Amino acid sequence: MPNATIYDVAGKAQVSLATVSRVLNNPDKVNEATRERVLAVIKELGYRPNAIARGLASRKTTTVGIVLSDVTRASTSQLLGGIIDIAKKYNYSIKLFSINGELDLQETIRTVVSEQVDGILFLDDELASDQMEMINKQFDDANIPMVLTNVLTRDKKIPSVAVDYEKASYEITKELLEKGRKDIYLLSTVRRYSVNVEKEAGYSLAMKEAGLEPRIFKTSGDIAINTPHFTEYFKNNHVDAAIGVRDSIAVSFMNVIEDLGYKVPDECAVVGFQNTKYAKLSRPNLTCVDTPVYDIGAVAMRLLTKIMKNEEIDNINIKLPHTVIRRKSA
Amino acid sequence: MPNATIYDVAGKAQVSLATVSRVLNNPDKVNEATRERVLAVIKELGYRPNAIARGLASRKTTTVGIVLSDVTRASTSQLLGGIIDIAKKYNYSIKLFSINGELDLQETIRTVVSEQVDGILFLDDELASDQMEMINKQFDDANIPMVLTNVLTRDKKIPSVAVDYEKASYEITKELLEKGRKDIYLLSTVRRYSVNVEKEAGYSLAMKEAGLEPRIFKTSGDIAINTPHFTEYFKNNHVDAAIGVRDSIAVSFMNVIEDLGYKVPDECAVVGFQNTKYAKLSRPNLTCVDTPVYDIGAVAMRLLTKIMKNEEIDNINIKLPHTVIRRKSA
DNA sequence: CTGAAAGCGCTTACAG
DNA sequence: CTGAAAGCGCTTACAG
Numbered sequence: 001m002p003n004a005t006i007y008d009v010a011g012k013a014q015v016s017l018a019t020v021s022r023v024l025n026n027p028d029k030v031n032e033a034t035r036e037r038v039l040a041v042i043k044e045l046g047y048r049p050n051a052i053a054r055g056l057a058s059r060k061t062t063t064v065g066i067v068l069s070d071v072t073r074a075s076t077s078q079l080l081g082g083i084i085d086i087a088k089k090y091n092y093s094i095k096l097f098s099i100n101g102e103l104d105l106q107e108t109i110r111t112v113v114s115e116q117v118d119g120i121l122f123l124d125d126e127l128a129s130d131q132m133e134m135i136n137k138q139f140d141d142a143n144i145p146m147v148l149t150n151v152l153t154r155d156k157k158i159p160s161v162a163v164d165y166e167k168a169s170y171e172i173t174k175e176l177l178e179k180g181r182k183d184i185y186l187l188s189t190v191r192r193y194s195v196n197v198e199k200e201a202g203y204s205l206a207m208k209e210a211g212l213e214p215r216i217f218k219t220s221g222d223i224a225i226n227t228p229h230f231t232e233y234f235k236n237n238h239v240d241a242a243i244g245v246r247d248s249i250a251v252s253f254m255n256v257i258e259d260l261g262y263k264v265p266d267e268c269a270v271v272g273f274q275n276t277k278y279a280k281l282s283r284p285n286l287t288c289v290d291t292p293v294y295d296i297g298a299v300a301m302r303l304l305t306k307i308m309k310n311e312e313i314d315n316i317n318i319k320l321p322h323t324v325i326r327r328k329s330a
Numbered sequence: 331m332p333n334a335t336i337y338d339v340a341g342k343a344q345v346s347l348a349t350v351s352r353v354l355n356n357p358d359k360v361n362e363a364t365r366e367r368v369l370a371v372i373k374e375l376g377y378r379p380n381a382i383a384r385g386l387a388s389r390k391t392t393t394v395g396i397v398l399s400d401v402t403r404a405s406t407s408q409l410l411g412g413i414i415d416i417a418k419k420y421n422y423s424i425k426l427f428s429i430n431g432e433l434d435l436q437e438t439i440r441t442v443v444s445e446q447v448d449g450i451l452f453l454d455d456e457l458a459s460d461q462m463e464m465i466n467k468q469f470d471d472a473n474i475p476m477v478l479t480n481v482l483t484r485d486k487k488i489p490s491v492a493v494d495y496e497k498a499s500y501e502i503t504k505e506l507l508e509k510g511r512k513d514i515y516l517l518s519t520v521r522r523y524s525v526n527v528e529k530e531a532g533y534s535l536a537m538k539e540a541g542l543e544p545r546i547f548k549t550s551g552d553i554a555i556n557t558p559h560f561t562e563y564f565k566n567n568h569v570d571a572a573i574g575v576r577d578s579i580a581v582s583f584m585n586v587i588e589d590l591g592y593k594v595p596d597e598c599a600v601v602g603f604q605n606t607k608y609a610k611l612s613r614p615n616l617t618c619v620d621t622p623v624y625d626i627g628a629v630a631m632r633l634l635t636k637i638m639k640n641e642e643i644d645n646i647n648i649k650l651p652h653t654v655i656r657r658k659s660a
Numbered sequence: 661c662t663g664a665a666a667g668c669g670c671t672t673a674c675a676g
Numbered sequence: 677c678t679g680a681a682a683g684c685g686c687t688t689a690c691a692g
Contacts, residue, residue, distance in 0.1 A: 003472065005669060005670085006669065006670060007669080015679085016678070017669090017670080017671095017679090018671080018672080018678070018680080018681095019496075019677090019678060020677060021670070021671060021672085022671095022677090022678085024682075025671075025672095029677075030677065030678080030679095031677055031678085032349060034677080034678085046440075048440055048441075048443065048444035049444065049669080049670070050386075050444065050446060050668090050669055051444050051446060052382055052385045052386045052391060052445075052446045052668090052669080052670090053386050053668070053669035053671090053684090054669080054670055054671075055382045055667075055670090055671040056380075056382045056383050056386050056668085056669080056670070056671090056683095056685065056686085057670040057671040057672080057683080057684055058671055058672085058684085059671095059684070060672080061382060063425075070411075070626075071407055071410045071411050071414055072408055072410075072411040073406050075683080076407070077401055077402050077407040078402060078673065079678090080401045080402075080426075081400075081401050081402045082561075084401055084426060084428045085428075088430070093425055093427075093445060094422065094425065094426040095393075095423055095425050095426075095428075096410075096414060096423075096424040096425075098414045098415075098418060100418070110376075110378055111378075112422075113333075113378065114378035114379065114380065114381050115381045115382075115423060116380060116381060116382045135430075142333065151692075183409045186339070194679045197577045223607065223610045223611065226611075227684045248607055248611060251611045252611060255611065255613060258613075264559070276605065277578055279555065279583045280553045280554075280609060281553065281578060281582060281585065281608060281611070281612065282611065282612075282613075283585060283588075292362075294419065315605060335685060335686085336685065336686065337685080344661065345663085346663045346664075346665080347661080347663090347685090347686080347687095348663060348665095348687080348688080349661090349662060349663075349664070350686095351686070351687060351688085352661090352662085352687095355687075355688095359661075360661065360662080361661055361662085363663080364662085379685080379686070380684090380685050380686065382661095382684090382685080382686090383668090383684070383685030383686040383687090384672085384685080384686055384687075385686090386668045386669065386684085386685080386686070386687090386688040387667090387668055387685075387687040387688080388668085388686080388687055388688085388689095389668070487676080644676095
């Protein structure tokens with residue numbers, strides 16, 4: 001019998017529906033014999049509570065909303081991997097919401113609220129600080145907790161999980177400087193991702209400390225666009241090291257620079273960020289900052305479960321450690 | 331005022347809640363003056379119907395369930411990209427369900443049913459035919475339509491969207507044969523993905539037609555595992571062409587074979603599948619079969635909306651065209 | 661065109 | 677420990 005309801009169970013087990021509900025939600029509040037009788041019927045009928053009805057009655061949907069802008073980015077799918085695994089462990093369902101540009105922001109926020117999720121993992125890192133504040137206020141008004149997942153803001157009152165990208169970027173730049181590199185470029189994105197803004201800050205700081213002018217080259221993540229862009233610029237401008245804000249950008253640059261006659265790493269060192277397959281498959285293998293993106297998703301989801309359950313939390317702004325993977329390109 | 335309900339709107343607009351509901355769901359059934367008055371109040375209060383309550387009352391959640399096994403695979407995120415865009419266009423929400431191995435299969439299916447989704451996009455392509463049939467039966471019993479998305483089965487009664495991987499694989503093998511290659515390997519996966527089973531079939535057919543023994547080398551998608559695996563085998567076995575069932579496997583193989591002293595493409599041609607960034611970033615650039623994975627997701631979602639709305643459908647088993655992208659590796 | 665009422669399948673005080 | 681009843685916020689025949 002598909003779709004047995006709580007009435008079917010109650011009838012067959014000779015108890016009221018309140019008791020069936022208790023067996024499911026507060027089993028210790030019901031007498032053991034009754035409980036086992038009910039449990040037997042539940043199993044026999046293959047009963048599963050209707051999640052929607054439960055959500056309406058209890059005002060808890062055990063569902064978290066994931067707000068993102070581009071699911072095809074390598075970092076997004078890694079984040080989702082971590083989120084999904086932990087959500088499953090804690091029996092939360094996952095609902096996906098995508099923002100298509102700024103005009104769609106308000107509409108999406110309102111949709112998320114109307115869908116009655118218990119909590120939100122916010123992964124869209126293309127928003128300005130004032131927009132983030134407004135979003136936070138709206139979810140706060142609707143009483144829905146939110147965790148920024150691999151998204152950086154100044155506002156430390158919003159729970160967040162990320163890597164200290166500024167520090168990571170500072171350190172890797174420093175390392176290149178110490179090896180005597182001077183014409184060091186940061187290859188960043190035209191689109192303003194908050195994670196990349198942090199990388200720009202760390203890089204710039206290290207360069208300035210060394211008395212050098214920061215050189216941030218902004219381009220697209222699309223290879224068909226950044227390849228000619230790199231070629232045009234670097235055929236006339238010297239470079240002896242470059243840091244890509246993403247592995248794929250670093251590899252794309254490395255291919256261009258080799259075609260321009262540079263020897264990597266001797267004449268030009270190249271490093272990336274994230275330690276994706278792009279880094280492992282490139283020739284030469286890419287040295288990069290390994291950022292634990294899967295873990296960021298997992299930890300963020302775990303943090304959100306604690307907040308939703310009103311558990312004690314010592315630190316709402318978690319920074320996960322990064323490491324440098326040294327390969328052949330630097 | 332956050333969280334206004336339909337009662338608030340009805341009260342303020344001086345109508346019954348039935349009328350408010352109609353304004354939202356059957357606007358033409360209500361008098362224009364009334365409708366505009368209600369609409370004004372809705373806007374003023376920022377009212378949005380509670381999706382859960384609506385779902386319970388109407389027995390339609392306007393939510394589709396996506397069942398997958400590994401969100402971090404490049405093909406999965408591309409599929410999701412297409413799904414998300416079309417779902418948004420048709421105002422469907424998306425719920426994600428992941429299957430962690432066969433033991434978890436039944437549990438996940440039951441969860442999906444209890445969550446009351448209106449339709450299912452099934453992306454897990456690691457299941458055997460009999461398992462697929464059982465799953466289809468269960469969703470059928472629960473009256474939930476399902477579309478197989480980049481998943482292949484023999485059962486043509488289940489709606490599906492994919493590429494004709496067998497044909498694609500047959501053609502690319504044929505092309506290599508015509509160029510005089512003989513020691514052609516298919517680099518496949520140990521894990522039994524249905525899309526790869528098809529590629530194996532097409533490759534084998536072409537080889538047999540040419541009077542050659544098919545050589546299917548099964549390995550892991552993990553570079554750290556397949557690299558030593560390739561090295562060990564191919565240092566003693568000649569190869570003059572290889573087809574990777576994924577771009578990343580093809581690139582990994584290409585790196586190994588070059589380290590073993592082969593010249594690509596002259597001494598060994600290499601081709602891949604999907605036309606991901608891996609193909610575009612590799613040295614030499616990877617020739618590959620471009621499979622429109624994003625489109626598969628989009629078309630599958632569109633097909634599902636038609637089924638959910640009981641629209642007329644001429645073909646429930648859609649095959650999207652593939653193309654060969656010729657680059658430097660073959 | 662509009663409203664009163666029942667109902668969707670649960671949970672949760674409240675009594676006992 | 678258990679049950680009767682109200683209620684979650686909507687939709688949907690049914691009348692009128």
